[in-house]
Each structure stands twice: as structure tokens, then as C-alpha cells.
Amino acid sequence: MADTIQNPESKGPAGGWGSLKSIARIYRDNHPPASALHTLLRQNKPGGVMCVSCAWPKPANYHPFEFCENGAKATISDLTSARCTPDFWNDHAVGELREWKDYDLEQTGRLTHPMRYDANADRYVEVTWDEAFEGIGNVLKSLPRESVVFYASGHAGLEASYLYALLARAYGNNNLPQSSNMCHETTSVGLTKVIGSPVGTVTWDDLEQADAFFFFGQNPGSNSPRFLHPLQDAKNRGSRIVTFNPVVEQGLVSFVNPQNPVDMLTGHETKISDEYLQVQSGGDIAAILGLCKVVIEADDAAIARTDKRVLDVDFITKHTKGFDRFIELVRATPWSEIERESGLAESALRRAGEIYVTSERVIAVYGMGLTQHVQGSLNIGMLVNLLLLRGNIGRAGAGCCPVRGHSNVQGQRTVGIAEKTELVPLDKLRQLFDFDPPTQDGTTIVDAVKGLMNGRIKATISLGGNLLRAVPDQMEMERVWAGQDLTVLISTKLNRSHLFPGKHAYILPCLSRLEEDVQASGVQAVTSEDSFSHISGSIGKRRPASPHLKSELAIISGIAMATLDPNPKLRWQEWTADYRLVRDLIEYTYPDDFKDYNARMFEPGGFYRGNDARSRIWNTPEKKAVFTTPSQLNALSFADAEGRYRLVTLRSNDQFNTTIYGYSDRFRGIEGTRDVVLMSETDMRAEGLEEGQVVTLVSDFGDGVRRALAGLAVRMHNLPRGTIGTYYPEANVLNAIDHFDELSKTPASKAIPVTIET
Known part of the structure; x- marks a missing residue:
């Protein structure tokens, strides 16, 4: 139970005074202008600015302070008074900075000028924007088209993301890997396979109606703290919460609401998890199978008593495929195997299963604890199995809820940053822009890294992020990254990826979403998509960190104009002048998702772009939701061994x-x-x-x-x-x-x- 779970290392509950002290420390270290407080007050509200941190949804009925500890840290960090100017490089060689910690690089502050790497001096030197674009364009024009990767971190707005994908395809490839390749691509692929949707099925209203939440490998206390508010509301109305995680995450143990004066003054903690099961890493398949076994046994008992069935038989019959084969496996798997593979006692799984059986509406929440495994897709399939047994997809208060990371990581996929051509309406692009988009699938992050190692990839453009630090085999990556003909990083701050420049290397400093973006037609707004598939607009109000910064969209357009052959249908200057024109293009390309885009972008809570699975329309080859029969009971590629x-x-x-x-x-x-x-x-x-x-x-x-x-x-x-x-x-x-x-x-x-x- 939550009151017996051991977390002796924690200095207190999530939220509370600890959260405020942590924000105050970051504020002190970064010395942002007083206007940063105004930015926080506008955050995640209609007509305001969407958080630059995670993709947690924005409620239509917002709190006075609609930001969390992590969001506040990201905002304060973006608005730091520290500046990394060209003078910084007078005192620091690139090789020297490789010994610095990530934190120390972050503390150098906002980048202020476009920079080019000078190999003779081992330093970056200031260049004009025109010089940077011309230099980048010249190298790109000389390279084989399939040798260039266009990576996106998940931060840039939908407008810049659409044009970035257009740039890559007009250049001649679909090499558009994105940060979801490293975290939730398992969701996109795994969910599509079993329910026909690459994203979660719940909305904010469902959170307010659920009788139970089942968490798997997700940590709201650190990764999406605003989630703790609806969880506290759920507990207050009697909902139950069950958590599966190898690590005891304090946000799922107890929470003090920083926006509740009584809680803050009295220290009143809301106990979050009714059951906290420390499943061993890779053991979720067995744990979920145990829950399913409890459901089947309860249904058998109900039949024997001639009571109401526990299984949603009508739903299973009408909407699913593969049920009989899966249930055969559930019945045949002994509890001893489930205990061994999950690391959990049968009694603990039975308590959790009983909560599922006795809850009418259940939401399953998960994060990278499920997706980042060799059999991560089986994890996702098993979780959907559990929901399908009782019809917990496609009705109010129930569904599948993957919690995404970066603020627009889901939205970038929606508007075309995807390496799989089947996800992109190439015919629309051909009609709109009068060129033939490449039809061969592009490269994933894994394939891009391998391509760097074997010399096939010769250039990388990074729209945000710190790719070199984020990928596996980091030591080898540092060696091969620097061997590229071209590296271009569109960034707000210095990070380790800048320290291994290619033969030609550029740092292009961009505006933060929090800063005023003024183009020829006036102040611009940008949009992003949250984890619940809602689209919201942002208008930055802060003075840019440097007059030499450009918006992400303007930088993309600058690279495009310096690289691509002239095409009257590719109106980069006009699009840079007025982002509304780009939103019109997005609406034409994706009409079902973005109807009346410009008119709806500031709706409270964002406008919903829809999800067929939520309406029980299954876009799978079977036209039904699919039960997955797992081929193994753990998510690993290796066996346990002494000392491993x-x-x-x-x-x-x-x-x-x-x-x-x-x-x-x-x-x-x-x-x-x-x-x-x-x-x-x-x-x-x-x-x-x-x-x-x-x-x-x-x-x-x-x-x-x-x-x-x-x-x-x-x-x-x-x-x-x-x-x-x-x-x-x-x-x-x-x-x-x-x-x-x-x-x-x-x-x-x-x-x-x-x-x-x-």
C-alpha cells in the first residue's frame, strides 16, 4: 500500500515547499529579468505561451499558476541573464570544453550570434547570417542527397516543423528522424499495430471521470508534475491508483499541492498510490499477464455464480480479434512463472488486479519505462490487452495514456517530420509545391548512427536538441560525428553536440518560444500539440536574448533558399513574413486534423484534432483492436546470469x-x-x-x-x-x-x- 512503500531517500513529498525552494534556487542561479514572473503567469493559458518543457496538456479551466516545477525551471533557464557571446571563444577552445560537465555548458547562457567553426584555431568564430546560410547551402548542394540527416528535437512549433519536413523532401530525402525515435516511437508503432492509432486515446475529461489509474514506468513527480493536480482530484473523489515501477518515484507516493494554501501551511499530503509494485526492470509483460489472469479468474467465478460478467463480452466480440489465443496463454501460464519474471508476489498482483476488476473506468498511463525495452512493443500490446478485456478503450473515463516528453514531440510527427513515407500525404505535397517528393523511406536515429559509423551519413542538421549526448554508443558517436562534412545545430544554448564539429560546422542561435517573434507582417504566433492531441497557440512576449537571433522558421527558410533550386511554389520569404500562411498549408495538407486552424488556435485547452480509436474506429488491417499474444514473459534480449x-x-x-x-x-x-x-x-x-x-x-x-x-x-x-x-x-x-x-x-x-x- 502507499502508506507502507519505502522511499527513505526522499526529502519529502512531491510539490510543497521543496518544489518552491528548487524553483527559487534556479531563479537565483540564472538571474532572469523580473518579467520572467509575468511569463510564468501567462504559461499554458489561452493567448499565452505554451510551456517549453513537457507536452502535458493545458486544461481549459486553468489554475492561476498553470506551471510546474520543471516548467518553471525551463522557463527561467531560457530567460537567463547569462550570454554566450563570440567573446566566450576568445578564452575557450573547443577541445578544452569537452572536459566540462553538461551543467557547466548550460550555465554559459544564451547563444547570441551565428558562429562557424575554425579548425585552425579550434574555436567558433562569428559570421553573418548570410555567410552561414551560403556556407551551409554550398556544402549541402555538393553532397549525395541520401547522405544528409534532418533531425528534430521535439521543441520547434508546428509551423517550423512543417517547413523543416518540406525542406528535407524538397532537398531529396525522407531522412527525418526525431527525438521520439529515442523515447516514444514504440508507442507510435506499437499502438498503431493494435488499435490503429499512434497516440493515446484519452482527453482531459477522461481524467475527471476515471475510477482507477494504472501507472507503468512513468514518473509524474519529475517529468510532468502538473499531472499531480488531476491525480490529487481523482484521489479526493475516491479513485484508486496502482503503480508499477522498479524505482519508487515520490510523485506517485505523496503530493503536497503548492497551489493549496491549507496544504502548504499544514503540510497535508495526498497519498497517491493505493498499491505500489516494484516490478523488476523488464518484467512488465509478466506483471500485466498476472493482472489479466486475475480478470479471467474473476470472470470465471462470476459465470459460476451466474453474476454479471467481468469481461466486456459484447465489446470483445464486436471490436477485437485474437482474444481466444491470448486467453489460452493466460490460463496456461502458472503463477510461479509470472512471479519469477515480474519479481512480484502473486498476492500483490491479486490486490492490484482486484482494483482493476472492481473499477468501471480505468486509464492506463505509461512512459519510457515501457517503451525503452527490446520488447517494448510487447509491453504496449500487453497493456492494451488489459484495457480491452473490460472495454476500457473508446469510452468516457477510460483509455490509453502515454505521457510524451518534449513540448511538441507528438505534433512534429503530425505535420510531417517522419522517416516513413506512409505517414505523409506525398500527393498533397506534389500538388501544393510542384515537385516530386522522394518515395523511399528515410533513416531512423538508430540507422543514422550506424550510417555515421560506416561513413554513409555525411551531414546532420539538428533542429534543436543535443543529439550527440542523447544517443547510444556515445563514445563512438563523438568520434564519427566530428568526421562529417557538415554539422549544423539550431540552438538556444551551448551543449556537448557543439563540441565535436564536422569539417564545416555552424551554430545557428534561435529565439525561444518565450521571446517576441517579429516578422514583416508583425508579431507571430506558433502552435504545438500536447499528449492529448490538442493544438494550442503561443505568443512570446519577452525581449529576445540578442538582436542577432532568428526564429526557427526563419532559419529553416534561410537554409532552404541557400540550398534549393528556385521554385515559385516554395515561397520561403512569404512564409517567414507571415506564419498564418504556413498554417493554411498545414490545414490543406492535413484537413481532418486542422480544420479552421488559424481561427481555433487559441481555444481554451487547445482544439482537439481527433482520434478514431477513441470512437472505436480501428484503423488496423483487421479493422478491429488486436489482442497480442506475447512470445516471451519479459522485455529483454538477454538471460539473467551471475553478476549481470x-x-x-x-x-x-x-x-x-x-x-x-x-x-x-x-x-x-x-x-x-x-x-x-x-x-x-x-x-x-x-x-x-x-x-x-x-x-x-x-x-x-x-x-x-x-x-x-x-x-x-x-x-x-x-x-x-x-x-x-x-x-x-x-x-x-x-x-x-x-x-x-x-x-x-x-x-x-x-x-x-x-x-x-x-
């Missing part, structure tokens, strides 16, 4: 994706460092390790390549035996590029096989 551990990569409370805001992970009791490995007391004893002992983690992938992360202090932590943890992105050096989900090629970062060297 399943490494889970973790985010600190003081970071967002690869951005490190500080060294305080208060929910895990870790201060002043990120160089730790978390282990259970039992595993420490088995290895003969002591608290604070420094060790090296070594990859046990089995391909003959030595991958190691040294200098980690052992910290005792409440984890299942055989599961250990350390921080992302530092742990990426341990993950092999060939260790990925079999269906989506999402890197399997939540169960990396490692051993420990003392």
Missing part, C-alpha cells in the same frame, strides 16, 4: 531530457553529484560493496566492444534485486546502438545489461 544486472537509466529532479539544471535530486536524496550507481542492499552485499565505494559499470551486451562508465559511487537505494540505476544521459556510453526495440528501433535504455568492476 539490468541497468535502468534515470532522470534527476534537476534535469529535463539532456538539460541539467543542477545537482539536487531531492526525491532520491542525492545532492552535489550525478556520479552514482543505485543498488539494493541485497545486491551490494552480494557484490561485497560498501556505501560510497567507487566502481565502474561495464556493458555486457556481448558484441566484443568494451563500453564503460567509471567513477560511480555506490548508493544504497530501494530497488528490486538485479535492477540498478544511474543517470541519463551519462549512461548512454553503456548502451549499444544495436540494443533497441525490435519493432520501432527505440534504444532499450531501461534494461541495459551490465556488470560491475571494482
